[in-house]
Each structure stands twice: as C-alpha cells, then as structure tokens.
Amino acid sequence: MQKSNVDIRSLQIGFGGLKVLENLDLHVGASEFLVLLGPSGCGKSTLLNAIAGLIEVKGGEIHIGGRDVTWAEPKDRGIAMVFQSYALYPRMSVRRNMSFGLKVARTPQSEIERRVAEAAQMLRLTNLLERRPSELSGGQRQRVAIGRALVRHAGVYLFDEPLSNLDAQLRAELRVEIKRLHARLGATMIYVTHDQIEALTLADRIAVMQGGVIQQLDTPKKIYREPVNRFVASFVGSPAMNFIPGKLARGSEVAFIAGVNQLSLTGYAFRSQPTEAPAVLGIRPEHIELTASNDPSSVSARVEMVEPMGADTLIWCRLADGTAFSLRHDADTQVRVGDTLTVRFPADAMSLFDETSGQRL
Amino acid sequence: MRLSLNSRLSAISALLPALLVMLVVYIGATSWTVWISLTSSRMLPNNNFVGLRQYQILLGNDRWITSVHNIVIYGVLFVSLALLIGFLLAVAIDQRIRAEDTIRSIYLYPYSMSFVVTGLVWQWLLNPTLGIQHVLRSWGFEGATFDWIVRPETAIYCLVVAGVWQASGLVMAIMLAGLRGVDEEIWKAARVDGLPKWRVYVSIIIPMMGASFATAAVLLSTGVVRLYDLSVAMTNGGPGIASEVPAKFVMDHLFERANIGLATAAATTMLITVVAVVAPYLYWRTRKGEVR
The missing domain is CATH 3.40.50.300 (P-loop containing nucleotide triphosphate hydrolases)
Structure with a gap:
C-alpha cells in the first residue's frame, strides 16, 4: 500500500x-x-x-x-x-x-x-x-x-x-x-x-x-x-483549563499578581522578556497541587462544589478575592463543600497569555 | 381507556356524515350498479334478473373491445412516459441550475389545467389544417405531415401525448422532492469512488426513490382509469370509435344511448379489473407491514 x-x-x-x-x-x-x-x-x-x-x-x-x-x-x-x-x-x-x-x-x-x-x-x-x-x-x-x-x-x-x-x-x-x-x-x-x-x-x-x-x-x-x-488552551482539554486574570510583576523574581495573591513564576519558560503588564494565567485542573499550609507559595481557597467523575473528582474552589477555579483530585477524596484548601500553582505547568492578544507569553 | 359519554357522542356525531356518505354513496351506489348490470334495464332501471347476459353483449361489442384496447395502450404509455419524462425533468432541475423556481413553475403549470382545456389545446395543435402541420407547411416544408389525430390507428397516441404533457410536471415535482432528500454526502462518496453521474442515478439514486416512484405511479394510474374528459375534448372518441375509452363508453350508454344495463356491466367490469390489480398489492403491503 x-x-x-x-x-x-x-x-x-x-x-x-x-x-x-x-x-x-x-x-x-x-x-x-x-x-x-x-x-x-x-x-x-x-x-x-x-x-x-x-x-x-x-x-x-x-x-x-x-x-x-x-x-x-x-x-x-x-x-x-x-x-x-x-x-x-x-x-x-x-x-x-x-x-x-x-x-x-x-x-x-x-x-x-x-x-x-x-x-x-x-x-x-x-x-x-x-x-x-x-x-x-x-x-x-x-x-x-x-x-x-x-x-x-x-x-x-x-x-x-x-x-x-x-x-x-x-x-x-x-x-x-x-x-x-x-x-x-x-x-x-x-x-x-x-x-x-x-x-x-x-x-x-x-x-x-x-x-x-x-x-x-x-x-x-x-x-x-x-x-x-x-x-487553543480553552478548546483543548476537558475539564477545561482555568483562566485567572491578573498582572505580571517584576520584583526580586517574576511573579503573577492575582488580587491579593502573589504566585511565583520561577521556572516558567517565558518566550520573551516578561514586562509588567496585565496577563491571564492558565492552568489545568490536574496541575494544581494541594499542599501544606506553611508552604510560602501557597494560597488558600474555599471549596464551593465537588463533582465526582469516577476516576477522579473535580473540586471547584474560590480564592478570597472571588476568582473561581477547578482542580482535579483523587476519586476517594475527603474534601467537602465549605472546606478551606491550601493549593499551589506550579510555575512549570502554567500557561501565561497576553491579556489583549491572547498570545502565550 | 374510558371516555365520557359526552366526548364519545361528539366523536360519533363528527364521524357520522362521513360514515353516511361512505355507506350510501360508495358502497350503496356500487352495489346498486352491480345489481343493475345483472338486469335487463334499458332506459330506466328495472329488477328483471337476466344473469350475465349484459356481460355477454358487452364482450361482443366492438366499441367496448376498442375501448379496452385503447386504455391498455394509453395506460402503459402514459404511465411509463410520464414517469420517465418527469424523472428526467427533475434530474435536469436538480443540477443546481439558475432560475430553478421559474422553470419548476413552468413545468408544473400544465397540471393546473383541466383535461378539457388540455384536450382543446392539443386538438388545435394536432389539427392538420390549423396546427403544427399547417405551420410547418407554411414555413415551406411542403411535405410535412403530422396528422395522427385524424387517423384511426394513431388517434389514441395523441391522447397519450396530451396526457403526458399535462402530468409530467406533477411527476417532476414528486421526483424532485425525492432527489432533494438524497444525502449530499452520498454524492460526495460517489464522486470519490469515481462513479459517473448517470451511473449514480441508475444504480444508487433510483433504487433509493422507490417511494417517490410508487406515489407518482399510483397518482398516474388513477388518472388512467378515469380517463374520460381528454377523449371527449380532443377527439370525442373519433375518428369513428378509434379513441374510445371505457369511462366514455359507460357515460355514453348511461346518458345518451339509454342502455343502463350495458353501461353498468361495463362499469362493473372496470371495477373488477381495478380490484384485481389493487387487492394483491394491498395484501402484499399489509403483509410487509406485519413482517416489520
């Protein structure tokens, strides 16, 4: 053939x-x-x-x-x-x-x-x-x-x-x-x-x-x-990628500011030199990690809804400033609605997009 | 299921007129016709039973034999030609042509005319001293001859021409609906398979359109059985009795020749013929329905 x-x-x-x-x-x-x-x-x-x-x-x-x-x-x-x-x-x-x-x-x-x-x-x-x-x-x-x-x-x-x-x-x-x-x-x-x-x-x-x-x-x-x-980020992947609006900040290290929370971007492979500008952070639900509360890069979020999906569970959370996101966790998770979780956004799994053009940074 | 007396009454009263019409007009009149055909009735109906004598007379009647002969020729040619031409017209229109709506209306237009008008128009067109032959000769084709309508052996074909002209548009409309129901992707698949267009129509599309062909054929066939006005308007059965048809035979003997017995015998013969064709078909249809 x-x-x-x-x-x-x-x-x-x-x-x-x-x-x-x-x-x-x-x-x-x-x-x-x-x-x-x-x-x-x-x-x-x-x-x-x-x-x-x-x-x-x-x-x-x-x-x-x-x-x-x-x-x-x-x-x-x-x-x-x-x-x-x-x-x-x-x-x-x-x-x-x-x-x-x-x-x-x-x-x-x-x-x-x-x-x-x-x-x-x-x-x-x-x-x-x-x-x-x-x-x-x-x-x-x-x-x-x-x-x-x-x-x-x-x-x-x-x-x-x-x-x-x-x-x-x-x-x-x-x-x-x-x-x-x-x-x-x-x-x-x-x-x-x-x-x-x-x-x-x-x-x-x-x-x-x-x-x-x-x-x-x-x-x-x-x-x-x-x-x-x-x-592309939103079309591919189910459950869909989380998008969190915010801005880039350059201090001692590059960070993403979303409301009151500051997320470290150390380890993110920028395509070009980052500038201080509004941006959107994208992260897939399975890449968000639960962590100990004393982790300095962690943020805390309230659980709003729990969706069991068989093989795993989708947990919908909200940050203190109102930003909603979902994260994937084990099927036999003990998390309940109303709990407060401490989560970490690993920089190497993130995607950052320019707010206006939507292009990857 | 329990219905209140009230709703049951209203249902019955709604159906009653149709039921009465059915019983009195169809079944009653048909039975009476069959009965009269077994009597010696002439101008007025009587109840003098003579068995099958009227049928014997009928089968010896030249005019009836010619009528039957004619309706067979007309039926076969009319149905097959109307189906063929109607289908070809539909295929032509289905090629995504311009001004499709206009052309469709033009093709369908003859169907909106009664058979009497159709017959008159074609009578003029086919009349050797007025119509096509005359025009051709006046253009200089001195030898042009188109006199089918005045020759006994060809007159019936003139009825076929007029009938096909009138009915093809209807067939086209039915076929076009069928063609439009064919999935666009079947055409694409056939193109990828490298099938020529005519081959797609013959081997794939026509076999898919059984329902359209059946609908058109049934409609055309009823037109064959009741063929009367076209013969009256175009040739009045002539020349001589060359284009007589059974329905005209019945009407003439009922109202002009004052021979009710013979007329009803002819009508009953027509009925039996139709039933003989339709009954096996209906039986087959219901059987098929049960198998599913």
Missing part, C-alpha cells in the same frame, strides 16, 4: 464574497495521522473537502504524493474518504457497497474479491457482507464506510467527523479501531473532528483551527501542555 504525503501551499477557498480559508499552508508527512481540530465553522471540513477535490479552490496548490492534484477529479487523487453520515449506498449490500467503485473502475474481479475480503476481515465485517446498511447498527455502518475507503488502496485516507453520529460508547470503540488500523496500515490519514479527546488520542500531530486559520500545529502533548494562545 502506498503512503502519500500531502502538501498544501497558500490555499484559498471562498464561497461568493465569503473567504473561508486564506493562504493556508500545511504539510502532512507520509504515514502521518493528522487531526484537524476546531469548532464548527472553523474551516476544517472545507479544508478536508478541498483535499478530496469535492470543492473548488480559488488559489494555491494541493500536492498529494508529489503530484499536483489541485484540479484533478477526486477519483484521480489517490484518496479515499469516510463521511459523518456514513454515506453508504442504501439499496446495496455491504459487499456491493465496498466493491461498486472498483467494479466501475474495471478492476479485475479476483482483485476486487481479494480486497473486499481483506478489508472485511480487518474490520470484522465478514459475517455482514450480504446485509443491507439498514440492517446494521451505526457502528457497523461506519465500519462498512471505512471498509469502502480501504478497498481503494489509497495513498491518503480522509475522515470527515466519522464518529460524530455515534453514541459515546461506540465512539470510544471505533476510535480505538481507527487507531489500530493506522498502526497496522501505516497509511497517511487526515481526520477532521470537533472532539478534542478524539484529536488527542488519535493524532501524531494536531492542527487546531479557528476562523480559517491554523492556530497551532503540533503534537498532542505540546498542544495540551503549551498552547500558543488562549483559544
């Missing part, structure tokens, strides 16, 4: 006067699993459809496997695609759904049978080959749709929110299956989703998009630990 890279150069897409994508560059390496993540309307599906050749581009170039396919028909691009609504052909059996495209392309019958059998075996569809889509569950339908993509032996597989129509449990199952498939085939995959868990679990690299612009393109770990701006 060939593995193509995808190269997108200053791509422009618009509908009428509306510009959806402008000068977008993106390189996807062969065998890479790239996830396009963003809220609805951010242009991620538009980008995927443009790669597939399903919408016309206004400018720029798309190269797949080293070949300029900007104006090629979808079938000639060496791609295969899986859709949110499965898009199966409803009156055809599973076998015919998978083989129909190959048959029309005049692939030899023995080759068609071999590929269908192989894909069916990989996706555990062998017993369902004679069924109609209406006789399948949602998860099975989406597996058939993935099978229909696999038999094309494409260089790039495109997924357009393939799990969004499934319930939570099936979504988790199929997510694992897609990841296993990628590990087994080593194929290039581009995957669109608005679900940050899917993005974090599947991707080699994530491109977080907003307003038609890629905000950050990096590994899941980097995206999670070092978001480049407030949008």
